[in-house]
Amino acid sequence: MTRTLDALDDRLAAADADAYCIEAGSDDSNQLYLSGFDAPDPFLTAYTGEELAVLVSGLEYGRARKESHADTVARLSTYDYADRADEEGRATALAGVYADFLADLGVESALVPERFPVGIADGLREAGIAVEVDRDDVVESVRATKTDEELEAVRRATDANEAAMAAAEDLIAAADVADDGTLVIEEDGEETPLTSERVKEEIEVTLLRHGCALDETIVACGADAADPHDRGSGPLEAGESVIVDIFPREKASKYHSDMTRTFAKGGASDTVAEWFELTEEALSAALEAVEPGATGAEVHAAACDVYEEAGHPTLRSDPDTETGFIHSTGHGVGLDVHERPGLNPRGEELEPGQVITVEPGLYDPEVGGVRIEDIVIVTEDGYENLTADYPVELVVE
Structure with a gap:
């Protein structure tokens, strides 16, 4: 490089x-x-x-x-x-x-x-x-500031990430709902529960076929999804939010990508649907704040404003809250999946060539969790969203 x-x-x-x-x-x-x-x-x-x-x-x-x-x-x-x-x-x-x-x-x-x-x-x-x-x-x-060659490596990792996300989404969409509310799939002529582990396997196999790998990923359902870094385990449930967060590393270059979508099979509760719409709004507000010269703190503030105006706690409004928006808005991505710059209250000035995630979310064990994460390049006049073409849709059928 x-x-x-x-x-x-x-x-x-x-x-x-x-x-x-x-x-x-x-x-x-x-x-x-x-x-x-x-x-x-x-x-x-x-x-x-x-x-x-x-x-x-x-x-x-x-x-x-x-x-x-x-x-x-x-x-x-x-x-x-x-x-x-x-x-x-x-x-x-x-x-x-x-x-x-x-x-x-x-x-x-x-x-x-x-x-x-x-x-x-x-x-x-x-x-x-x-x-x-x-x-x-x-x-x-x-x-933190990438060369064109480094940016191409991130693009390739992102292409692989989108393929893996599509594989996960397709698997969830193809599932049926069992009488007990769990998701099931038919494999080898038998009906088996669709688990977090099975979705992760599909993600990992897809990434390997695209020249990428990862040590672990997040497929977290229901109460598990209320912890932003809970990897998730066990059967997936109909009507519950399922956070899928994939952060692969391209084997050849060692550069990462990072992307999150939230899905619900068989409909979603009114609260989850409301949270999803609000998180889309927070994502848009944060993205609009991304430009050279803006600070990571300003991007984070834009997401916090949306949530706080809707009555949800954030770490800015309540540093001790355990529900609501309980993490930063994003981070740099490159050889490390978390690196400079940070989109947080101490976030520094953004510069062209930096790669950042923008990932607002809401969390409560009583409801579950919702997070949407895009990965973007800071450009001379704004940003380029590398995941802009991947749909942001909650309910999959």
Whole structure:
């Protein structure tokens, strides 16, 4: 992926640091972004502004040379790590190897993220390398604004997401209502309950066929849907709201999408129907507020205004409420499914190229839950809704 690191260069200059260093595996999205290398075990990346260098194990050395963004790739054995570990212990040896590696790069001072291992930081300091913590998380800030290549990856993940959502919706729509009010489907000539787990299976299989995967997803019905992050379980019920929230990651690029729809099979209660209409209104109001220069706080306020005017509590009107609108309006999406910028009371200014979700909702265990989530790109003059063509409809038949 192409990257723009000007802001990182500026941060290094402001801190008067020789390098920005990350010690982590590629499950740390800042590491993956900066190094361009997908490896499960921790390794050291050092960016000086003039050079990007990585220090990896011998196992990963060949692949790092081929796949990473690094100008320089070194391996632990060059610095006699194994012998030093036998003599000094692994932790001490690793910090010493890192210090020698940085010294070879001419690095005497390093800026590191807050999640940098404290033991490694102490070891570097003992070896004479100054270590300062980057409390602004500049790499995540850089990641928030996507290049065209990154945006295309999000688009592909969104196409897969829509296919998975359609598969889930079709499965719910095809279900019949049993005498006890649960949904049932016919498979292999037998009538079986339609469960949250079965819908999730359909979602996951569809995503795999589209080059995406996910660790988990949300298919939550009834009272389960009243908890925004309840994954859902068990049989789905007719007449109850079913929140389907899918947040896949494209396997090739590692970029995410995120989308939510709420369905009801066999009709919906008057309250759920009213909530759905109100949430559509909140979604529209929040989307209208999205433009460069607007803040995430202003977008969040637009959604809160709709709910509060209709008499529903929000965390803005009642920070202790457990019902109503009980989460932020959205978040950034990229290598992480939740990243900057945030659409919340502290949300910063939006910039073109950022990818955000807009996802208002209402929740009460006595009723269930309703949430609608679109994913949009902030553009030069507003936004592009990547999920605009996917219908927003409550009742499926």
